[in-house]
Amino acid sequence: MIKVKNPGLETTVQDYGRIGYYNVGMPPSGAMDKYSYTVGNILVGNDENAASLEITYMGPVLQFQEDAVIAITGGEIPPKINGESVPMWETLSVKSGDELSFDFVKKGARVYLAVAGGIEVPLIMESRSTYTLCGIGGMEGRALQEGDELTIGTNKKQDVKEGTSLPDEYRLDFSGDNEIRVVLGLCSYRLTEDSKKRFFEREWTVTTEANRVGYRFKGERLHFMEREQPFGAGSNASNVVDLGYPIGSIQVPDGVEPIALLNDAVTGGGYVTICTIISTDLDKMAQVKTNEKVRFVSVDIEEALQARNEYRDTVEKVRQFVAK
Amino acid sequence: MPRYEYGGDEFIFVELSEEMSLEVNFQAMAITKQLKEDNVPGIVDICPSNASYMIRFQPEKIHPDDLIAKLKQLEESVSLDGFEISSRIVDMPILFEDPWTHETVMRFRDRHQDPSSTDLEYAARINGFDSKEELIQAITDYPYIASMIGFVPGLPWCYQMVPREQQIQVPKYVRPRTFTSERAFGFGGAFAVIYPVQGAGGYQLFGTAAAPIFESEQRLHDFKDSMTFPRQGDLLRFRSITMDEYEKIRKEVKDGTFRYVMKDFTFTPQQVLEDPKAFSDDVLGRLYA
Numbered sequence: 001m002i003k004v005k006n007p008g009l010e011t012t013v014q015d016y017g018r019i020g021y022y023n024v025g026m027p028p029s030g031a032m033d034k035y036s037y038t039v040g041n042i043l044v045g046n047d048e049n050a051a052s053l054e055i056t057y058m059g060p061v062l063q064f065q066e067d068a069v070i071a072i073t074g075g076e077i078p079p080k081i082n083g084e085s086v087p088m089w090e091t092l093s094v095k096s097g098d099e100l101s102f103d104f105v106k107k108g109a110r111v112y113l114a115v116a117g118g119i120e121v122p123l124i125m126e127s128r129s130t131y132t133l134c135g136i137g138g139m140e141g142r143a144l145q146e147g148d149e150l151t152i153g154t155n156k157k158q159d160v161k162e163g164t165s166l167p168d169e170y171r172l173d174f175s176g177d178n179e180i181r182v183v184l185g186l187c188s189y190r191l192t193e194d195s196k197k198r199f200f201e202r203e204w205t206v207t208t209e210a211n212r213v214g215y216r217f218k219g220e221r222l223h224f225m226e227r228e229q230p231f232g233a234g235s236n237a238s239n240v241v242d243l244g245y246p247i248g249s250i251q252v253p254d255g256v257e258p259i260a261l262l263n264d265a266v267t268g269g270g271y272v273t274i275c276t277i278i279s280t281d282l283d284k285m286a287q288v289k290t291n292e293k294v295r296f297v298s299v300d301i302e303e304a305l306q307a308r309n310e311y312r313d314t315v316e317k318v319r320q321f322v323a324k
Numbered sequence: 325m326p327r328y329e330y331g332g333d334e335f336i337f338v339e340l341s342e343e344m345s346l347e348v349n350f351q352a353m354a355i356t357k358q359l360k361e362d363n364v365p366g367i368v369d370i371c372p373s374n375a376s377y378m379i380r381f382q383p384e385k386i387h388p389d390d391l392i393a394k395l396k397q398l399e400e401s402v403s404l405d406g407f408e409i410s411s412r413i414v415d416m417p418i419l420f421e422d423p424w425t426h427e428t429v430m431r432f433r434d435r436h437q438d439p440s441s442t443d444l445e446y447a448a449r450i451n452g453f454d455s456k457e458e459l460i461q462a463i464t465d466y467p468y469i470a471s472m473i474g475f476v477p478g479l480p481w482c483y484q485m486v487p488r489e490q491q492i493q494v495p496k497y498v499r500p501r502t503f504t505s506e507r508a509f510g511f512g513g514a515f516a517v518i519y520p521v522q523g524a525g526g527y528q529l530f531g532t533a534a535a536p537i538f539e540s541e542q543r544l545h546d547f548k549d550s551m552t553f554p555r556q557g558d559l560l561r562f563r564s565i566t567m568d569e570y571e572k573i574r575k576e577v578k579d580g581t582f583r584y585v586m587k588d589f590t591f592t593p594q595q596v597l598e599d600p601k602a603f604s605d606d607v608l609g610r611l612y613a
Contacts, residue, residue: 019368019369020368020369021369021477022368022369022371022378022380022474023369023370023371023372023473023474023556024473024474024477024478024550024552025473025474025475025476025477025478025479025552026477026552133476133521133523134476134477134520134521134538134540135540136540136551141540182332183330183331183332183333185329185330185331185337186329186331186337187329187339189327230341230342230343230344231343231344231345231488231491231493231514232343232344232345232374232375232483232491232493232513232514232515233342233343233344233513234493234494234495234496234512234513235495236495236496239495239496239513240342241341241342241343241344241374241375241376241513242373242374242472242475242481242512242513242515243337243339243373243374243375243376243378244337244371244373244376244377244378244474246331246332246334246335246337246378246380247332247334247335247380248331248332249331249332249335253500254498254499266474266475266476267371267474267475267476268371268373268472268474268475269474269475270496270512270513270526273331273337276330276331276332276335277332278332278333279332279333279334301330301333301388301389304330304332304333305333305383305387305388307333308333308383312384
C-alpha cells in the first residue's frame with residue numbers, strides 16, 4: 001500500500017492507454033510521455049502496460065506502507081526519500097515507512113513513478129488509465145486526493161537489480177529547442193499558402209491552457225482560403241462538417257490560436273485540422289510547460305516512420321541494458 | 325474527389341466530401357463496415373464520421389501507403405446496393421427551453437452571435453420560422469440518423485432525414501463555451517447532438533435530454549453492454565416533453581428502471597434516399613406501433 005499524504009497538483013494513474021474505443025468517442029488517455037513511462041516500467045521489471053503515476057508540475061508526498069522497488073523518470077522534478085535526494089532514471093528500493101516527495105520542477109513538466117508490480121486499480125475497457133472528464137479509470141476516475149491508498153499490483157515480469165542506472169543517452173535531453181515534428185495534411189488545404197508558411201516559420205508560445213486534453217498556443221492569426229461554406233459545416237471559415245480528430249492533430253478555431261489535441265482530447269468535431277504531431281514527439285510535447293516556446297517542423301511520412309523506428313530501437317536498447 | 329491524408333504516423337483520414345449528405349454518410353458507413361469485415365492486420369480503430377472516416381493503425385504491421393491503397397480499392401468496390409444497416413429506432417425525450425441549459429445560454433451570451441435573444445429564438449429566426457415553437461415542431465416532426473459518434477464518449481451527431489431544403493442549419497457559437505450542462509440538447513451546422521457529460525461546447529443549446537446517453541456505472545438495462553448508448557446508424561426521434569414527464573423519467577433513471585422505447589430495424593440507404601419523408605413516416609410508425 002502507498003498512502004497519499006499530499007496529492008500534488010495533478011497526479012493520475014496511467015498506463016499505455018485505453019486503445020481501440022476511438023469510434024465511440026473514447027480517447028486513449030494513458031501516459032502522455034510514453035518513453036519515460038515505458039522506461040520506468042523497464043527499470044522496475046514490470047509488464048509493458050503496468051500502471052504508473054503521472055505527476056504534473058508539482059509532485060505528491062507519498063508514504064510507502066510496504067517495501068517496494070521504484071523508478072522515477074521523465075521531467076526534472078527532483079525526488080527525495082525521507083528528505084534526501086535520490087537519483088532519477090535508476091532502480092531504487094524503498095522501505096515500509098519511507099516517504100517520497102519532490103522538489104520544484106526544474107525541467108520538463110511531467111515525471112513518472114513506476115512501482116514494481118504496478119499500481120492496482122480496476123481495468124476499465126482493458127486499461128487502468130484515468131480519464132477525468134468522464135470519471136473513469138484510475139483512482140475512482142479522478143486525480144489522486146489526500147488520504148488515498150494505492151495498492152501495488154502483480155504486473156511484474158522480473159527482478160531488476162537495485163542501483164541499475166540508465167546512461168545519459170537514454171535519459172531525456174532538455175538542452176535543445178522545443179522542436180515538434182508534424183506531418184502536414186488532414187484539412188490543411190483550407191489554409192492560405194502564406195499561413196501554412198507562417199505556421200512553420202514562427203515560434204508559438206504555450207498558453208495556460210495546457211493539460212492532458214490539449215495545448216493551446218499563442219502566436220498570430222492564421223487565414224483560410226475563401227470558399228462558400230459546404231452544406232452542414234457551419235458558417236465560420238474554420239468550420240468543417242464534423243469529422244474525426246487524430247491524436248496529436250492541430251486545429252485552429254477561427255484561425256486565432258492553434259490547439260494540439262492530446263491524450264484526453266475530444267475525438268472529433270467541426271474545426272479545421274491542419275497537421276498531426278508525430279507519435280514520438282507527443283512525448284516531447286508532454287514535457288513542454290506553459291509560457292515555453294515551440295516550433296513546428298514539417299516532416300513527411302517516411303521521416304515520421306524513421307523517427308518511430310529509432311524510438312523503438314532506443315527502447316529496445318534500454319531493455320537490453322537493464323536485462324544485462 | 326475524396327482526399328486521403330496522413331494523420332501523423334498512426335492515422336489515415338479520408339474526406340469523402342466537404343459537404344454533408346445522407347448519401348456520403350452511407351458511403352462512409354459501407355466502406356468502414358467492409359474494412360472491418362476484411363480484418364486487415366494492424367488496424368486499431370475504425371472511426372466512420374459524417375462525410376469522412378478515420379483509421380488508426382500500427383505502421384509496424386501495415387505501411388500507411390499500403391493502407392491507403394487498400395482504402396482506395398474499397399472506395400471503388402464498395403457499393404450502396406445491397407448494403408444493409410442494422411439499426412434501432414429510439415424515442416429520445418427532450419425538455420426544450422429547460423432551466424439548466426437556459427442558465428448556460430444566459431451565462432455565455434457574450435460568446436453568441438445574437439446576445440439579445442436565446443439560442444432557440446435566434447435559430448428560429450435565421451431558419452425562417454415565425455416562432456420558436458415552429459422550430460421545435462420542425463426538429464421533432466422527423467427522425468434523425470446518428471451519422472457519427474464521438475467528441476466525448478457516446479455523443480451522437482444526428483442528421484435529420486428530410487430533403488436538404490428542409491434541413492435546419494445554425495452556426496456554432498462565436499467562441500466555444502467553457503461549460504455545457506450534462507445531457508444538453510444542442511444544434512450546430514446541420515447536426516443535432518446530446519452532450520453526454522458536462523464539459524466545453526460550441527453548439528446552440530435548445531433543451532435537455534431526460535435520459536442519459538453515457539453511464540459509467542452501467543446500472544441501466546440499456547447500458548449493460550456498453551457505457552455509451554447511441555450507435556452510428558441509429559434512428560433517433562427527438563420528442564418534446566413536459567416538465568412532468570421529464571421528472572418522471574429522471575426518477576426512473578434514479579431508480580434504475582428506465583428503459584428507452586425502441587425497436588430494432590434494418591434498412592437500406594436506397595429506402596432513405598428515394599424518399600426521406602416517406603421513410604421517416606415509416607420509422608415513426610414502427611417506433612410507436
